[in-house]
């Protein structure tokens with residue numbers, strides 16, 4: 001019987017983990033090691049584009065790529081990880097319970113938004129998963145059929161982080177296309193921070209403010225949300241904004257499967273991993289992407305919940321789980337470079353380099369970089385073994 005590397009999740013981290021593990025076993029000519037991916041769909045869902053229109057097209061097929069690289073795919077959703085017996089129980093697409101054994105497990109089940117405010121689950125939208133982003137898009141497209149009102153014309157984006165900013169700055173153009181140029185549209189970002197873009201570098205904040213002002217996107221600062229209902233958002237200071245479209249973008253948590261692994265987790269539920277990306281204290285379990293709390297460099301920086309990190313974490317974890325099976329040395333995960341490219345809708349974009357977020361380009365020039373990243377760089381490689389394995393090499397250049 002073949003030895004089994006089981007990867008849970010086919011996102012950025014899971015897909016690259018599978019390709020990288022397949023690459024190393026192929027290099028060592030070890031056909032007795034099977035690489036299996038278990039995920040609900042055999043597609044890479046391009047989450048960084050979920051704030052854009054046309055969301056249902058943002059998924060790339062993975063079966064041809066897996067077939068070309070010898071990766072086995074099982075459609076299903078993991079429910080229970082039995083660490084002692086090295087088994088994973090999962091629901092098949094026919095909703096039947098099935099079990100699979102592993103020798104080494106890679107957890108790559110990503111993250112999800114956690115709608116913590118009263119009423120958010122029932123009344124708010126989000127752009128976190130393909131289905132929920134598609135629900136928002138459908139709702140926006142139907143706004144014109146609702147009677148004109150302040151609530152119809154107003155969108156409140158809760159959370160002024162990158163996702164909130166990208167969505168909010170995209171919305172004025174989308175709302176005008178839906179409601180017409182004459183409609184008094186209003187887009188508000190509600191954030192608890194006292195300044196626009198509070199957690200970012202001063203020069204990045206300045207650009208975000210400039211773009212927001214030019215696009216007419218309002219910021220409601222020091223905003224503590226009390227509750228959301230069918231009429232809009234109520235804040236703790238008593239303020240109320242009437243809105244039929246409230247979108248949550250904050251409160252992201254690692255996949256709940258992380259809680260089934262006896263190990264240390266951070267406040268977002270991410271598993272602490274060592275430099276080979278093995279879960280600390282678990283000899284046969286690795287974590288990667290949004291479920292991993294990993295050190296990126298010697299300066300104390302840690303990986304963020306971004307696909308920039310998930311891609312590299314995936315390439316390293318795949319290499320290292322295969323190295324573990326093969327009895328060869330792992331490659332310590334390291335990702336010194338950090339860039340950001342923030343879409344600012346009709347204004348353009350802003351591109352920064354380094355952890356101190358030095359602004360390198362803005363407007364149309366940065367937008368070109370953004371488009372290259374989100375429509376090419378982060379998509380799966382060509383479904384050809386040589387191309388895919390070359391890209392999956394953890395030491396191949398990335399950003």
Ligand SMILES: Cc1cc2nc3c(=O)[nH]c(=O)nc-3n(C[C@H](O)[C@H](O)[C@H](O)COP(=O)(O)OP(=O)(O)OC[C@H]3O[C@@H](n4cnc5c(N)ncnc54)[C@H](O)[C@@H]3O)c2cc1C
Pocket residue numbers: 008009010011012013014038039040041045046047048049050051076077078079108109110111127128129163255257288289290291304305306307308309310341
């Ligand atoms: C709107 C938005 C904008 C973003 N913008 C950016 C950006 O500009 N730049 C950037 O770098 N990052 C961005 N991100 C973050 C980025 O998308 C994530 O960090 C990245 O997707 C994490 O990759 P992952 O592989 O860990 O998880 P995911 O991509 O979420 O993949 C998780 C995989 O696990 C599967 N899965 C989940 N549960 C189970 C289960 N129980 N059993 C089996 N499989 C399961 C899922 O189906 C999926 O295949 C954005 C995210 C969002 C939502």
